[in-house]
Amino acid sequence: MENTLAPAIILFGSPGSGKGTQAKLLRRCLNAPHISTGDMLRAHISAGDEVGRQSQQLLRAGKLVSDELVNELVRERLLEPDARSGILLDGYPRTLNQAQALLRLTVEDGFRPIVVHLGVDYAKTVARLSGRRQCPVCGTLYSLKTNPPKVQDVCDLDGTALITREDDREAVIRERLREYDSLTLPILKFFREAGVPMIEVNAGEESPEQIRQRICQGLAELGVAGAIEAVSPGSAVR
């Protein structure tokens, strides 16, 4: 049965678990803007504004920026008109403090939180991230191994030269995984205890399209409007 509260879908998983890729694929079954705090911070850094200045060094080192800063960015973003029908969060929340702030916001603003947990093993993550390239203009992600651009080092969509993000270097990836383990992973327990529904997906084995179908199936089972596509068996809503 369809649930009329606007969904706040939280794409949750370690760096390199495919959150950004799924956020783009999920446009097919969801009418919700993709809100990536990483992309928002990178836009501020490119703009050279105060938020960008505060975050630049931290991003370079694979460290988290302050909870106050990202909580405020997300709070403001949720007030924009396109967020009224639902949102797809990618890379937020990343600490317990952020998770608590988000749950408060969802209650105040009438959203229904749903966690989508993309599980992968870390050895794969390091290989995946160090082979990742991104278009600096449209944000499209490529993987040298599984999803290369048609022409080497050039974006299929707009012809821009692809870049390796600074934080996709191996030492920084390992630091990001450490941060994930100590600060971010405990949030799952918090969401479970708060009764937030959780769609568990093993994101290490299947193709991005198969993973997308599992997520859409889980969302359809939870009554999220739009997520009613052809689905394959086996997705787990817990």
Ligand code: AMP
């Ligand atoms: P992402 O693109 O999501 O991998 O984020 C890239 C970097 O941006 C992270 O390594 C952090 O430095 C910063 N960042 C993004 N989202 C958050 C967040 N929710 N809390 C703190 N730092 C963040």
